[in-house]
Amino acid sequence: MTDLDAIFRNATLVSGERAHVGIAAGLIAAVIPATEPAPSAGEDIDLDGAMLVPGFVEGHIHLDTSFYGDAWKPHLPCTNGFDVRERVAFQMQNIASAAPMDQRARNQLDLCIAQGSTSMRSHVMIDADVGLGHLETILAVREEYAELIDIELVAFPQSGILASPGTAQLMDAAIALGCDLVGGLDPASFDRDIEGHLDAVFSIAERRGVGVDIHLHDGGSLGLFTIEQIAARTRRLGLGGRVAISHAYGLGDIAPEQQRRIATNLAEAGVAIMTNAPGAVNFPPVTILRQAGVTVFSGSDNIRDSWWPYGDGDMLRRANIIGYRSGFYEDWELASAFDVVTSAGAKALGLSGYGIAPGCRADFVTFRAQHVPEAVVAVPGGRSVYKSGRLVARDGKRVGVN
Ligand SMILES: [Zn+2]
Numbered sequence: 001m002t003d004l005d006a007i008f009r010n011a012t013l014v015s016g017e018r019a020h021v022g023i024a025a026g027l028i029a030a031v032i033p034a035t036e037p038a039p040s041a042g043e044d045i046d047l048d049g050a051m052l053v054p055g056f057v058e059g060h061i062h063l064d065t066s067f068y069g070d071a072w073k074p075h076l077p078c079t080n081g082f083d084v085r086e087r088v089a090f091q092m093q094n095i096a097s098a099a100p101m102d103q104r105a106r107n108q109l110d111l112c113i114a115q116g117s118t119s120m121r122s123h124v125m126i127d128a129d130v131g132l133g134h135l136e137t138i139l140a141v142r143e144e145y146a147e148l149i150d151i152e153l154v155a156f157p158q159s160g161i162l163a164s165p166g167t168a169q170l171m172d173a174a175i176a177l178g179c180d181l182v183g184g185l186d187p188a189s190f191d192r193d194i195e196g197h198l199d200a201v202f203s204i205a206e207r208r209g210v211g212v213d214i215h216l217h218d219g220g221s222l223g224l225f226t227i228e229q230i231a232a233r234t235r236r237l238g239l240g241g242r243v244a245i246s247h248a249y250g251l252g253d254i255a256p257e258q259q260r261r262i263a264t265n266l267a268e269a270g271v272a273i274m275t276n277a278p279g280a281v282n283f284p285p286v287t288i289l290r291q292a293g294v295t296v297f298s299g300s301d302n303i304r305d306s307w308w309p310y311g312d313g314d315m316l317r318r319a320n321i322i323g324y325r326s327g328f329y330e331d332w333e334l335a336s337a338f339d340v341v342t343s344a345g346a347k348a349l350g351l352s353g354y355g356i357a358p359g360c361r362a363d364f365v366t367f368r369a370q371h372v373p374e375a376v377v378a379v380p381g382g383r384s385v386y387k388s389g390r391l392v393a394r395d396g397k398r399v400g401v402n
Contacts, residue, residue: 002029004041005389008366010034011052013356014338016371021052023362026388030358047366051375054355055118055363055385056315057345060213060246060274060299061108063122063141063151064134065091068304068311069107070099075309084190084217088158091306092129101134105141108303108313113149114393115314116385118363120149121213121299121349123156123183126174127164139178148392152349154213156183161200162191168200175208184214187229188222194229202233211242211350213274216250219282223250227262231269240270244297244348248273251289252282259285263292272348276301276318277325279310286326290336290344297348298322298340315341317379334373362389 004022011021011034018034022041030039038044067073076090098104112120124135135153142151155174161167161184171182182204187197205212212234216226227248234243251259251273263285266273272295275284289296298318303311316338322328323337346354353361367383369375385393392399 004029004039006043006045007038007041008052009038009044009046010049011047011366012049012369012371013051014053014342014372018049021356021364023389026362026390027353028356028358028360028362031356050366050368051371052356052364052366053372053375054342054346054360055365055387056116056341057297057349057351058112058117058120058299058313058315059297059345059348060276060301061112061120061122061313062125062156062302062305063105063108063138064101064124065095066104066108066303066305067094067098068104068111068313070104070304073098073304073306076306082217084186087307091158094306101137102141105138106144109141109145109149110398111303111313112300113385113387114396114398115312115316116365116383116393117313117315118149118365118385118387119151119346119349119351119354121152121154121181123154123213123215124174124179125158126155126167126170127157127159128166128170129159129164131170132174132177135174135177135179147390148387148398150351152180153178154181154183155179156215157185160185160190160197162193162196168204171200172204172208175204175210179210181205181211181213182208184212184216186216186218187214187226189218194226198229198233202237202239205239205242206237211244212239213244213246215246216248219249219253221250223248224254224262227251227271228265231265231271234269234271242350243270244272244274246274246299246301247278248275248284249281251284256285256288259288260292263289263294267293272297274299274348275322277322278308283325286322286340287333287336295344295348296340297345314379315345316375319376320379323376331373334376338372338376363387
């Protein structure tokens with residue numbers, strides 16, 4: 001066996017098995033049954049039965065528009081029910097008086113890393129007014145945090161694509177600059193042109209060879225029609241496995257038989273669904289989607305921003321919220337909520353080398369729980385977070401950050 005930098009003895013894995021986990025050169029080098037003697041290593045940590053699980057996957061966040069750590073921004077209600085345009089206007093007002101964006105993004109990253117996320121997908125606002133300004137800032141912060149967390153960026157047309165002329169060209173330029181995916185926003189209710197909006201999104205994806213992640217708040221038949229259009233384009237372009245729809249509230253508005261039919265379509269097309277199980281709105285049926293073979297992942301979405309005041313960057317708590325709102329009581333259901341924030345999230349983000357097995361990256365979290373179902377209901381603190389085998393956070397605090 002190669003020389004181990006560290007050995008974590010007596011870990012409880014997601015499977016429930018006890019094992020010694022050896023680390024070398026930032027990778028997991030050995031997973032040995034705990035009944036066997038632990039090999040020697042530079043550093044020896046006895047977990048005494050604590051869990052050791054792969055790093056959490058924060059699959060949907062907005063690093064540029066959060067005010068976490070900034071002055072409190074009271075939530076402004078919409079004049080006449082939820083209105084994306086009005087919320088975007090509130091957001092621009094709040095940003096005008098906010099702390100510098102790089103500082104706010106760092107606050108949010110420190111929070112997420114401290115809770116156990118080792119990879120992330122962030123949407124970054126692009127429109128005719130802000131141009132590529134937000135992206136340039138977030139790209140620099142990503143560089144700064146490269147050894148602490150892996151970050152995928154989505155070119156997000158927060159003000160629409162057709163409604164904000166020049167945005168399609170800016171999104172294309174954003175990909176050239178380093179964005180990993182093309183975003184979208186309510187093609188029907190925002191741009192009032194489903195085909196035109198999706199033409200712009202998918203043509204950039206095709207030309208640049210990148211994935212797609214579209215915000216879709218539209219519910220009812222409008223939302224379902226849009227979902228089917230996205231699935232059809234994904235099939236046509238052979239983009240299966242690289243396309244996601246975030247929110248997809250419409251999937252929560254229909255009867256189970258119809259949900260199963262659309263779930264089969266999404267699974268066959270290779271379209272993933274992101275839900276953060278938000279309060280007071282219908283949201284996608286996690287079990288029906290998963291049983292049909294759809295990759296369901298999750299994220300904090302907004303944290304202290306202009307959309308809602310909630311969020312703590314903790315993906316284990318997010319699994320708890322998903323389970324609570326979905327009515328998950330049985331162990332297999334609780335385990336499925338955990339999968340959403342770990343392995344399924346990794347699949348949705350296309351992460352390689354994810355997991356606790358030899359050759360995988362040594363990105364993991366340790367905490368005390370008997371097993372995964374208990375972790376999901378108890379949301380234990382006292383976590384240690386490792387990125388490429390290096391301790392980056394402990395007890396809810398980034399190591400080396402006050
Ligand atoms: Zn979002």
